[in-house]
Amino acid sequence: MLNSKVVITMKMHLDCIPCIQKQVLQTARLATEDISVQKQILRETLQVIQKSDWNTRTILLAYETQAIISRITGNNDPYSEVKVKYNKMILDLYPDLQKEVKNAKDSLLTVSKLAIAGNIIDFGALKPFDIKKTLNRLLKTPLTVDHSHLLRKRLSNAKSLIFLADNTGEIVFDKLLLETILQEFSLERILFVIKKEPILNDAMRLDAEAVGISSIPQIELYEVGRDRRDPNFISLLEKFDVVISKGQANFEDLHDIEYIFFLLILKCEVIAKETGLPEGSTLLSTGSRASNQ
Amino acid sequence: MLNSKVVITMKMHLDCIPCIQKQVLQTARLATEDISVQKQILRETLQVIQKSDWNTRTILLAYETQAIISRITGNNDPYSEVKVKYNKMILDLYPDLQKEVKNAKDSLLTVSKLAIAGNIIDFGALKPFDIKKTLNRLLKTPLTVDHSHLLRKRLSNAKSLIFLADNTGEIVFDKLLLETILQEFSLERILFVIKKEPILNDAMRLDAEAVGISSIPQIELYEVGRDRRDPNFISLLEKFDVVISKGQANFEDLHDIEYIFFLLILKCEVIAKETGLPEGSTLLSTGSRASNQ
The missing domain is CATH 1.10.8 (Helicase, Ruva Protein; domain 3)
Structure with missing residues (x-):
């Protein structure tokens, strides 16, 4: 909480x-x-x-x-090589990740944990990271904040979902999350939000296409500009039954919006202090105003 | 090396x-x-x-x-309270540290290790530190660079020593090092160099007096200004038979001077990279030009 x-x-x-x-x-x-x-x-x-x-x-x-x-x-996208590398690296893990979810008792919670672990791939956080170690840690331990029961409830009555992606590589985990959600719940439409312009290793159209997210029939891509507090974007969010947001930057900008489900690892001292949670915390959390539910 | x-x-x-x-x-x-x-x-x-x-x-x-x-x-010495605290904290450990040296097979190496462990008390390095953990680690493991045989050789023929101190608290370990050296070797004069003006938690006259260094008969205090590359200071060093320097900042400034013995923990990525040694390395090392001795 x-x-x-x-x-x-x-x-x-x-x-x-x-x-x-x-x-x-x-x-x-x-x-x-x-x-x-x-x-x-x-x-x-x-x-x-x-x-x-x-x-x-x-x-x-x-x-x-x-x-x-x-x-x-003149280099518009210095992370371009890094991004290709991480998309490929996580795609190679995909069959194993699928098995993990298939064998899980609670597939929604397990796939959410994988998606949160994927948030470790963050060059903006300036910390060295080890994906396999993070995956193992998350699968073995409970999340620091776990509102998965609320997410399940929300998804049960939902037809539409908007998903705010974060980093390249990480979106492979998100793909598995969305595929699992589509299997378990009767969603008709998912909007997958990526960045319009390159910023650090954030996912763009090219990445969503490379990892095959755009070829899932129910999923459309949507490119967003630099300001996620833009009123037009906020009113877009309100049109969807469920909002899922990945990563720390989205959490930093939107955490006060109660209906959003945030999936992230806390990788920054400042935000850790603000939330009262230790660095390294793992969150599947509704926005702060919904924290007393 | x-x-x-x-x-x-x-x-x-x-x-x-x-x-x-x-x-x-x-x-x-x-x-x-x-x-x-x-x-x-x-x-x-x-x-x-x-x-x-x-x-x-x-x-x-x-x-x-x-x-x-x-x-x-208008606050000329923001670390003043921190400094008093750390001097006291290490003085409380002093009797135990003395026993450690007394019981050691190689008292010069052991007391040097303690003095190097003391270098962990460094607010300028911006890293959290645990003194007892560092002491245990250093006593149990060999130093990353160990030129203690050269230091022993140099001390055997020496009458005078100049000692460049680093941080408050740390100087309590230095006191034990100097007392051990005075017991084992026939030194007549030690110049203990502290800072003239406050900078971070660097030791000053007040600290050397508080921990009792200035009351050791063979030891005089000497206050140095901000620039240790000052030619006057370098020629002062040359007047002594042995030069011992504590800490990373002194190492950064003077490491090319072959006759200096540097005692420190490497706490900075940049200097680690420059030396080719990993962060956390422990050094009792002559200056780089003497590294092939």
Whole structure:
């Protein structure tokens, strides 16, 4: 259950300032090996951050600073190779993952755990990760927050689902989650939301096509821009019977919306502190206002 | 043995830029609870870093940015309470540490290991630390780099020693090291070098007095300014038969000087990469040019 002290919209914290620069540096190193160009990117990043008002949301400043890299290097998608690699890597695990779900007592909970474990594939979180270790850990232990009974209830009466994807590679786990949901519940339509423009290793149309999500008949793709608090996007969410959101950035931006089911691993000190949950926590959780259900 | 690829003077790396800001933020939070003042400090830090030439040594930029905090808050020594606490905490362990050395087969190596373990008390390294765990680990395992035979040889013919201290709390271990050296070797004079001005939790005169180092008859205190590459300081080092240096910042600045014995735990990715040794490595090592001895 989420801590009641969670603020309604998470504003940027001072700790995010150096962290954003580390993200820029990581991406810059993928975009160019030229240290003088990396230096130029970082210096410009400092300038942009220094001039920004710091009352924004972290994700918006992350977008703005990541854009410096493509502007300076001409490389619009520095994670492109990383993304192809992780899609392939998880696709190779797919038959084993399917068996795991087939043999599970509670297939919805098991497939949700796999989808949450998949959230470890996150280059934006700047932490080294081990997918197999995370999978094993999650399968053996209960989730830190488990609202799967509420998700099951919601899915039982639902015809439509909107799914906010997070990272490349991770979406292979999401595919299995959605296939399992389609087998167990009578959903007619799923909207799979990916990013319109590259940002870190976030999944895009190309990735959804590569892992075969777009070829599932009930699933349509939908590309979203940089701001998930855009009123048009929020009203889109409201048109669906069930909303599932993957990952930390979506949680950061939308956690106050009670009807959303968030699936993620907490990978950031700041958000861990805000929620009162330890880093590494695993969540299948409704938005904070629904936490007392 | 140190990797031969170690550069002669470690320049600042791009990774140091966000890291310096994290140090500032940590210190700012000790100096003031007012978030708007912390914000002002961080914003000014970004400005100072953005304008600096980045071809400097990290330590100099760390000094410059830490100074912003006292300028804005009027608090000249935000770590003062932390320092008192750690001096006391390690003094409480002193009788046990003495027994450990007394019972050791090789008292110089054992007391050196304790002194290296003490280097874990480092607020500048921004990593959580556990002193007892580090002590146990070091006593049970060999050092990553062990030039203790060279140190023994050097001490056998020596009359004078200059000792570059690092952190508060840690200096209690250094006291035991120096007492052991005085018992085993016929040294007449030891100069114990502490900082003239507060910087992070680095030891100062007050700390050396609090832990009783200054009351050892053969030991004099010497206060050094911010730049250990100052030619006057380097020529002071050369006047002594043995030079022992504690900690990572001293290593970063002076590691190319072959006659210095460095005692430290590697706590920083950048320096780990430079030396080719893993993070957490424990070193009792001569400077890089003497590594083939």
